[in-house]
Amino acid sequence: MLRRAFVAAAVLFWTRGVVAACTEVKHGPNPPFKAKRTGGRYECRVVGYYTDTHDLTAAGVESWEWASTRSDKRMSELLGLRTAFLDWFKRQYGELGGTNAEAIEQVQFIVDAWKQNKVCVVTDTGWELRDRP
Numbered sequence: 772m773l774r775r776a777f778v779a780a781a782v783l784f785w786t787r788g789v790v791a792a793c794t795e796v797k798h799g800p801n802p803p804f805k806a807k808r809t810g811g812r813y814e815c816r817v818v819g820y821y822t823d824t825h826d827l828t829a830a831g832v833e834s835w836e837w838a839s840t841r842s843d844k845r846m847s848e849l850l851g852l853r854t855a856f857l858d859w860f861k862r863q864y865g866e867l868g869g870t871n872a873e874a875i876e877q878v879q880f881i882v883d884a885w886k887q888n889k890v891c892v893v894t895d896t897g898w899e900l901r902d903r904p
Contacts, residue, residue, distance in 0.1 A: 813839075827897065857878065
């Protein structure tokens, strides 16, 4: 089911002492944004695959396209994509029977691994988090 929900994504991030970005999020084809669109389109394609390892999927960004050639603008584009994906993830998690708190815990698991510089490694018996090489 497609949902066109507006999120005043007050997902602001702090960098160099300045609030740098906010994203208006809507999902579905041709979303009717309240803000007037003025420039190019940017995107990434995330794909996933089943594996033969219990509780392990394989996934990654298959392709991406930036609207800008400037790194500061690409950073804004990246943060917009992040916010849209996380909003979509949380909504889908709920539609599949999970709770808001559980969705946040799933994202927190990844954030904690990043903070600890850990990465998922496939082992002979499954998978585990290990220090990033």
